[in-house]
Amino acid sequence: MNRLLTTVVGTFVESWQELRVHRGRVVLSLVGVTIAVASLAVVVGFGSLAERVTAAFNEQYGGRPATYSFNGSTTGSGSADPAGTAAVADAAALDRELRAGAERYDVRYTSEATFVQRDVQFPDGVALVQGTTVDPAYAEMHRVRLASGAWFTERDRDRLAPAIVVNRAFLERIGSPDIVTHPVVRLPGTPDVTAVVIGQVVSSEYDTDPSFYQLANSVATANAAVSPDLGAGRTFQAWVPAASGKAVAERIAADAERALGPGWTVSADRSDAAGQVDGDPLGPLRWVIAGVAVLVLVLGGLGLLNVSLVSVRQRIREIGVRRGVGATAGRIFVAVLLENVLGTLVAGGVGVMVGAALLGNDTVRGLITQGVDVGGAPFPVEAALVGVGSAVLVGALAGFLPAIVAVRVKVIDAIRY
Template sequence: MNRLLTTVVGTFVESWQELRVHRGRVVLSLVGVTIAVASLAVVVGFGSLAERVTAAYSEQYGGRAATWTFSGTSPASSGTGTGTGPAAVADAAALDRELRAGAERYRVRYVTEATYLQRDVQFPDGVASVSGTTVDPAYAEMHRVRLGAGEWFTEADRDRLAPAIVVNQAFLDRIGNPDISTHPTVRLPGSPAVTAVVIGSVVTSEYDTDPTMFQLANSVATANATASPDLGTQRAFEVWVPEADGKAVAKRMASDAERALGPGWTVEPSRSDAGGSVGGDPLGALRWVIAGTAVLVLVLGGLGLLNVSLVSVRQRIREIGIRRGVGATAGRIFVAVLLENVLGTLVAGGIGVMVGAAVLGNDTVRGLITDGVEIGGAPFPVEAALVGVGSAVLVGALAGFLPALVAVRVKVIDAIRY
């Protein structure tokens, strides 16, 4: 055991000493590897960030995996989502009530109304129609809503006499960009008209220049200042459930609602997140493009190192032949030459990863990739660092294998003739 350990440690020390002696050659041969690994780390890191940004955008609009949206058709109207008049409003309320009961029955934690509508708002420069969404508190978690200031809805906000609303920055700008902590108010015309309190603002894209707002479902805001039923407002109900059994839970909730509402009702669940609208892996194409680019960069770096290593071994024939003459075994020579490449590429890989981390960690570069979207996680993806170092070691092993075979074939007589 001691002899084996001594041999292994000695081989490593010997390889490291060779790297120090031939550091000029090593530096030149590993410049390409360093550049290749840095490029690989940047490509993988960029892909990881882009994937997370794509997922974040998808979850903002469609919900997290797996989000199911329910729509219903009643015998009294063409559908609760598109019907008009008091009958359609009553049908929508009945469907909402039964779906909430079903969610409670099956212990679904995240449920929300998601009703998209137009609301009249009294701005300082006049009344304007604003796009709004009626939601429950769980909507923020289900759709990755990010607050820039203030706070999101809580259950206690349902009973506020002055209804709470959450708006975007364009809405705030329209009312003079007040400080949220001062509890700014806006007038919502209706029957009767109410004064709403702005409790928070959400972070949106810089291209989102139209005022938008969120109001809380089943609250004073929706009871006393709702849009006219003649507008055909689309009312929706969403649940966020685990992907594994989400389909079964959604179908049970729909079936229970149909039975409770009576004959003639049809309730259909549909998956609204990216996993339901795209067959297979919604980010699969992006991953394949990233993988192909990474492999190409890796192959180019490996070929350059292989060429330099072969030339280096041929220039060291005399040295290798002398070592064979003083008792070095073929295995010892093979491992030593192989480790020279592996240790060198390991150092090059570490430097390359640091360069890649510096590039992607730059606030300007990261901002261009994420477009201001909050994606969480480390500034430099861990998988990019692991792939970079692991690829460097693999390249060193593959590029050192052939030169090591050449070194093993060197004989003592070759050293004399050289």
């Protein structure tokens, strides 16, 4: 055991000494590897960030896997009722049955997700603004992040001055007040409602139209006038396990349809991105990233292999002398192989640091993420692991052929060289 340990340590020490002696050759041979690994780390890191950004955008709009949207319709709803009271009753009944079904099947995250339009009194006049009626769980289901203020809680349903959460464009339209001052805005209607802005969501620079969220089953929604042709136009969402989600969603829809009685149709459709396409929605992106990464790695490996072969041929006399004083073929093979592995390990570390510095730059990262919070480390850990691992792999592959050449050197021919 001691002899084996001594051999292993000795081989590492020999390889490191050879690297120190041939510093010029090593630096020249590893410049290409460093560039290749830095490029690889940047490509993999960019791909990882792009995947997370794509997933974040998809989840903001469609929900997390697996989110199902429930919609119901009934024949004749509101058609003989110009005031729209039948439509309101139908929508309320549908909402009540869907919530009961979700609770029955232990679905933890549920929310209304109905798009609405309401008049808003801005300082420069009244404008029709797009809004979404939601429950508190909507923020978790759709990755909603706040720039300031707070999201809805159950207590907000009973506010006499209903709470709304707005985007940056909405807040700027009312004069960019500080959320802590509890700014108010009038929502003209029948009757008028004065709402309190309690939070501002994070929005991209391209989100230039005002929008808001209002809380379902609250004063704000109860006082809103309903169009006679609205019918049961509310949308209900549930975030269920991806494996069993379809069966659960279909049971919730079927139970609601049965409880509501004849004439009702309740559908359950998957709304998140994973349910809209066959297979992995990010699969093509992963294949493109993998192809670029392999190409970069191959180019770096070929350059190192060429330099290593030339180096071994220049060291034939040195290798022959070592063989002549007792070095075994295995020792020579491992020493030459380790020279490349240790060198590329150092080069890989430098390349990963270069890639981390580039992707860690706030400007570069902002261009990739577009302001979306993707979480995780500033530089993706997988990119660092792939960079260092590929450097070691390249060193091993590029050192294998030169090591075989070194082992096949005949002592007498080497000394004559």
